[in-house]
Amino acid sequence: MTQTPDTPEGATREGAPQDAVPAVAPDDVAAIAAQLGRVPRGLRAVAHRCACGLPDVVETAPRLEDGSPFPTLFYLTCPRAASAIGTLEADGVMKEQTARLAEDPELAAAYQRAHEDYIARRDAIEVLEGFPSAGGMPDRVKCLHVLVGHSLAAGPGVNPLGDEALAMLPEWWRKGPCVCVPTADGAEGCDK
Numbered sequence: 001m002t003q004t005p006d007t008p009e010g011a012t013r014e015g016a017p018q019d020a021v022p023a024v025a026p027d028d029v030a031a032i033a034a035q036l037g038r039v040p041r042g043l044r045a046v047a048h049r050c051a052c053g054l055p056d057v058v059e060t061a062p063r064l065e066d067g068s069p070f071p072t073l074f075y076l077t078c079p080r081a082a083s084a085i086g087t088l089e090a091d092g093v094m095k096e097q098t099a100r101l102a103e104d105p106e107l108a109a110a111y112q113r114a115h116e117d118y119i120a121r122r123d124a125i126e127v128l129e130g131f132p133s134a135g136g137m138p139d140r141v142k143c144l145h146v147l148v149g150h151s152l153a154a155g156p157g158v159n160p161l162g163d164e165a166l167a168m169l170p171e172w173w174r175k176g177p178c179v180c181v182p183t184a185d186g187a188e189g190c191d192k
Contacts, residue, residue: 027181028055034179035077042070044125047153052177056081057149062126071131075147079179080172085144088168094141097161101139111136114159118150135162160177166175 024032025042030041042064048057055076064070068090088094101108109126115138122128135150136142144165151162172178 003082020046025117026059029111030181031179032058032077034181041065047074047149047167049166049175050078050081050178051162054078054177057152060152063130066112069131071122071127071128072134073118073125074134074146074153076145076149076152078172081148081169082145084172085148087166088165089144092146093165093168094136097141097164098136101141110137110160114150114162116136117154117158121154150186 002147024046028046029040029043032043035054040058040060043058043060044061046055046057047059048055050056056076058073058077059073060070062070062073076085090149094107111178116134118133118137122133134143135146137147141147141161144162147159147162148166149162150159151166156163
């Protein structure tokens with residue numbers, strides 16, 4: 001059984017209380033920008049930190065700076081995790097999970113609760129009237145990246161299909177940081 005990213009020493013969830021959004025540290029913004037290959041949009045907080053110490057999931061605002069709706073509250077930023085999740089998607093995991101939702105009422109009910117959790121967390125920041133949660137919730141699986149991001153940010157037991165996909169992933173953090181960024185003192189942020 002593969003150890004999940006929640007369990008390695010050093011992995012943390014950092015979800016800030018919805019009414020108190022701390023400024024994201026400049027080193028974290030630089031790491032996230034390096035991971036994404038662009039400046040992050042709508043960044044509110046680091047929602048989960050990889051065992052290597054870098055952010056791997058961020059919390060984004062329900063609306064971008066220009067006012068555009070952005071319903072993806074938890075955004076996966078680690079390119080290694082994203083690549084591994086892409087492999088699961090290419091292997092048909094989303095199709096299989098969606099089929100199981102139609103056949104398993106308990107799974108469907110748990111996934112409905114995950115959808116409600118996602119919406120409640122996003123609505124606590126700003127209500128996006130008429131917008132779905134994300135990732136295909138509550139009736140299908142459209143994006144494992146979103147479901148895994150939700151699982152990492154909210155913790156185990158909240159999103160059953162995100163937890164399931166997370167358990168299928170290889171230990172992407174074992175090679176160390178996915179990107180190297182200079183720290184505030186000018187030193188390199190990893191030993192690549």
